[in-house]
Amino acid sequence: MEFEEIKKQINNWVDTRMNNPYFGSVIAVWIITNRVLIFGLFNFDSKFTLDQRISFVHRQLESYSFWWLHGFSATILCAFVWGFLTMLVIDQINTFGKALFKIGHKTKNWVLQLIENEKWIDRDDYDKTKKQAIDFEEDLNKKRIELGEAQKNYDVTNRQNIGLIKQNEEKDIIIIQNNEKIKLQENQINDLTKEKNNFRIIYAKYGKGDVWMDVTKTVSDAIMNKGSFTVNNATFKNDPLHFVIKELLIVYENQSVVRTLHAKEGNNVLLELDKLIEVIPDSYKPTTEKDSNQNKLSDIFRGEWLLTFKKDNESDSERVIISEANRYFVNNAHKFNLADIYIDTNNQKITLSKMYLNGKLYAKENLTIDNEKLITGNDSKGFELVYRKLE
Numbered sequence: 001m002e003f004e005e006i007k008k009q010i011n012n013w014v015d016t017r018m019n020n021p022y023f024g025s026v027i028a029v030w031i032i033t034n035r036v037l038i039f040g041l042f043n044f045d046s047k048f049t050l051d052q053r054i055s056f057v058h059r060q061l062e063s064y065s066f067w068w069l070h071g072f073s074a075t076i077l078c079a080f081v082w083g084f085l086t087m088l089v090i091d092q093i094n095t096f097g098k099a100l101f102k103i104g105h106k107t108k109n110w111v112l113q114l115i116e117n118e119k120w121i122d123r124d125d126y127d128k129t130k131k132q133a134i135d136f137e138e139d140l141n142k143k144r145i146e147l148g149e150a151q152k153n154y155d156v157t158n159r160q161n162i163g164l165i166k167q168n169e170e171k172d173i174i175i176i177q178n179n180e181k182i183k184l185q186e187n188q189i190n191d192l193t194k195e196k197n198n199f200r201i202i203y204a205k206y207g208k209g210d211v212w213m214d215v216t217k218t219v220s221d222a223i224m225n226k227g228s229f230t231v232n233n234a235t236f237k238n239d240p241l242h243f244v245i246k247e248l249l250i251v252y253e254n255q256s257v258v259r260t261l262h263a264k265e266g267n268n269v270l271l272e273l274d275k276l277i278e279v280i281p282d283s284y285k286p287t288t289e290k291d292s293n294q295n296k297l298s299d300i301f302r303g304e305w306l307l308t309f310k311k312d313n314e315s316d317s318e319r320v321i322i323s324e325a326n327r328y329f330v331n332n333a334h335k336f337n338l339a340d341i342y343i344d345t346n347n348q349k350i351t352l353s354k355m356y357l358n359g360k361l362y363a364k365e366n367l368t369i370d371n372e373k374l375i376t377g378n379d380s381k382g383f384e385l386v387y388r389k390l391e
Contacts, residue, residue: 021087021090021091022083022084022087023083025083025084025086025087025090026079026080026083027079027083028083028086029078029079029082029083029086030075030076030078030079030083033064033075033078033079033082034060034061034064034075036060037057037060037061040056040057040060041057044056061075064078066078066081198254198255198274199223199252199253199254199271199274200220200252200253200254201216201219201220201223201250201251201252202216202251202252202253202258203216203250203251204216204218204219204220204248204249204250204251205248205249206231206236206240206246206247206248206249207240207241207246207247208241208245208246208247209241211240211241212240213236213238213240215236215248218235218236218237219248219250219269222235223269223271223276227270227271228268228269228270228271229268229269230266230267230268230269231246231247231248231263231264231265231266231267231268231269232265232266233265242332245264245265245266245298245323245324245325246264246265247262247263247264247265248261248262248263248264248265248269249261249262250263250269250276252276254274254275255274259275259276261276261277261278262278263278264278264324265324265325266281266325267279267280267281268280268281296343297322297326297338297341297343297350297352298322298323298324298326300343300350300369300375301320301321301322301375301387303321303389303390304319304320304321304389304390305319305320305321305322305375305387305388305389305390306318306319306320306387306388306389306390307319307320307385307386307387308385308386308388309379309383309384309385309386310383310384310386311381311382311383311384318330318331319331319332319390320387322338326338326339326341328354334357335357336354336355336356336357336362337355337357338352338353338354338355339352339353339355340352340353340364341353348368348369348370349366349367349368349369350365350366350367350368350369350375350377351364351365351366351367352364352365352367353365354379363379363380363381363383364379364380365377365378365379365380365385366378366379367385367387372389373388373389374386374387374388374389375387
């Protein structure tokens with residue numbers, strides 16, 4: 001209980017002294033006078049030792065002098081003297097400020113008396129009007145934002161409409177062009193129909209030797225619908241004789257005249273001027289001596305052969321057939337196409353390129369014809385090659 005009483009008395013004494021303007025002025029003067037010391041206490045370098053810090057404080061206090069005193073006592077005496085003077089100055093300033101306040105208050109009342117009563121507005125009405133003005137300003141800003149968004153949407157829509165107009169104009173041009181094409185096709189169809197009305201396929205077969213298949217309906221449909229087709233397994237959806245270049249025989253009637261047509265596999269059949277004609281594709285036409293040699297290769301590699309290839313003491317073999325269209329079959333599967341074929345009949349030499357079905361080069365071969373049943377050589381991959389004809 002005694003401790004609480006002592007604590008209470010100390011707090012009361014401190015509050016009394018702190019409320020005293022003189023003590024407040026003394027403390028303020030002391031802090032300003034020793035501002036370097038105060039700043040240093042809160043900003044010491046972390047590397048400073050305790051002794052260095054005490055030495056700094058001591059030097060700062062000892063360097064100060066007031067009248068005949070030096071050090072800490074001089075700062076205290078200076079604070080008491082200048083604190084008193086500061087208190088007097090502040091008191092005068094406070095008195096002057098109160099006087100100015102009174103003058104301003106009286107002047108305000110005098111000015112207010114000059115205003116007519118009917119020009120006054122009630123505070124509540126003023127607040128209400130001010131709130132209405134603020135609300136109106138907010139609504140106006142919202143309308144401005146909405147107007148800006150509407151303008152943006154209008155611009156976007158306008159650009160879209162312009163784009164649609166351009167697209168419609170382009171579509172109209174395309175429609176006109178298509179109509180012209182359709183008219184041209186109709187005229188061609190009418191001309192072709194006139195030819196076909198007097199034309200019919202009597203019989204058609206696809207194969208070779210003793211193996212044939214009836215393709216009369218397929219040939220008739222192709223001629224009547226398209227006017228042309230290619231002689232191959234894809235057209236007839238079957239291969240009656242594997243690894244052999246087949247033929248197509250057509251017996252047809254036109255204007256009461258019966259005619260026949262023989263066409264090789266890979267060539268095209270075309271109805272032209274009331275007659276069926278065989279057309280050799282440009283890719284099959286020999287244009288140089290090297291191209292013509294391609295037709296001789298299937299004669300050299302007639303039938304089925306066994307290819308043995310060896311490299312680095314490792315070897316393997318596969319069954320090979322080369323068709324008249326220079327298609328290279330491995331174990332009954334179409335694996336390569338042959339290109340760049342050159343046959344030197346004087347020196348019994350053959351050079352060719354094996355191409356993947358996608359057109360990429362697999363290897364180039366240099367071969368020597370030893371006899372009708374044996375062909376040897378090597379390729380660009382380093383393999384030794386031996387072709388032996390199978391009986």
